[in-house]
Amino acid sequence: MNEARLVEVETCQLCGSRSRTEMFREPPFRVLRCADCSLVYVSPRHADDVVHELYDRHYWNSDSPKTRGYARYAEEEPLYLKTFRRRLRLVNDHVPARPLRVLDIGCAAGFFLRVMRDQGHEVRGAELSAEIAAHAVQHLGAENLHIGFLHDLEPDRQGFEHHSFDLVTLWDVVEHVPRPQALMQHVRELLKPDGVLILETQNVDSAFANLLGKRWQHFKHEEHLYHFNPATIRRLLTDTGFQVVRNTPSFGGKYVSLGFIAERAGRLSKAAGLLCKPLNAFGRMSIYLNLRDEMVVVARPSAEFGRTAEVRPDHATAAKH
Numbered sequence: 001m002n003e004a005r006l007v008e009v010e011t012c013q014l015c016g017s018r019s020r021t022e023m024f025r026e027p028p029f030r031v032l033r034c035a036d037c038s039l040v041y042v043s044p045r046h047a048d049d050v051v052h053e054l055y056d057r058h059y060w061n062s063d064s065p066k067t068r069g070y071a072r073y074a075e076e077e078p079l080y081l082k083t084f085r086r087r088l089r090l091v092n093d094h095v096p097a098r099p100l101r102v103l104d105i106g107c108a109a110g111f112f113l114r115v116m117r118d119q120g121h122e123v124r125g126a127e128l129s130a131e132i133a134a135h136a137v138q139h140l141g142a143e144n145l146h147i148g149f150l151h152d153l154e155p156d157r158q159g160f161e162h163h164s165f166d167l168v169t170l171w172d173v174v175e176h177v178p179r180p181q182a183l184m185q186h187v188r189e190l191l192k193p194d195g196v197l198i199l200e201t202q203n204v205d206s207a208f209a210n211l212l213g214k215r216w217q218h219f220k221h222e223e224h225l226y227h228f229n230p231a232t233i234r235r236l237l238t239d240t241g242f243q244v245v246r247n248t249p250s251f252g253g254k255y256v257s258l259g260f261i262a263e264r265a266g267r268l269s270k271a272a273g274l275l276c277k278p279l280n281a282f283g284r285m286s287i288y289l290n291l292r293d294e295m296v297v298v299a300r301p302s303a304e305f306g307r308t309a310e311v312r313p314d315h316a317t318a319a320k321h
């Protein structure tokens with residue numbers, strides 16, 4: 001980590017307040033909670049123009065997934081496909097029963113899109129990291145993927161036209177993005193006026209997060225710049241022209257291997273590690289684990305937005321460290 005490129009965050013991204021309390025610190029990072037709107041954010045953080053450098057090859061095959069990235073993202077294909085097939089039930093609750101145009105932002109290896117394509121939908125993906133997107137290209141074709149920043153997506157790119165998508169999804173993405181308002185405004189432009197947005201992000205005020213405190217697995221300061229709760233995610237969406245129709249911890253779980261559970265338990269405490277050690281014998285088997293510390297949010301563009309309300313300004317200011 002190059003600390004010279006860290007910048008101090010002076011104000012809350014969501015409400016602009018400078019008033020905050022410190023939840024805890026792990027130098028050089030501090031985890032702060034806005035005293036006015038309760039958004040939790042990390043300061044200092046990497047400068048906006050270098051944040052994307054985190055998502056290189058090592059991110060997806062990380063030696064230290066506890067602090068950064070995933071251990072073996074692409075190899076866990078069967079588990080991700082199973083997780084997304086389970087989430088189809090949620091998707092189908094909120095979208096019309098017909099072939100849809102679907103865009104997954106931060107699509108990584110394209111697992112969700114493969115599940116949707118197998119259901120007969122037309123799929124497109126956007127992914128910042130070329131390393132992981134190579135897997136998506138293999139399965140979905142380069143013509144269906146935008147690799148790079150969303151703001152670099154050409155407005156006239158065929159298949160990615162404005163107001164052309166019935167469903168846009170962001171699985172574990174919004175907490176990584178330095179300017180979430182700009183991202184959500186872009187999503188709104190891509191969605192049809194009657195389209196549906198589904199996003200998933202961790203809930204910093206969930207019982208599990210409270211129980212684990214600073215050991216909560218989502219405190220990964222280089223990549224998780226924000227930690228939302230139901231109120232702050234609603235505010236982000238309302239401010240950018242969406243109406244939340246559902247926020248649930250259901251469907252926020254994941255299929256994990258029993259070997260993974262044994263490994264995580266070992267990190268939690270020695271006793272828990274010993275207790276779970278026998279699971280290693282069944283390392284390749286998987287179970288569905290929902291710690292209920294995620295929010296799966298369904299939202300729609302609000303019809304009045306733009307006529308009665310202005311897009312609120314992007315509040316954040318960051319000063320050079």
Ligand SMILES: [Zn+2]
Pocket residue numbers: 012013014015016017034035036037038039
């Ligand atoms: Zn705030």
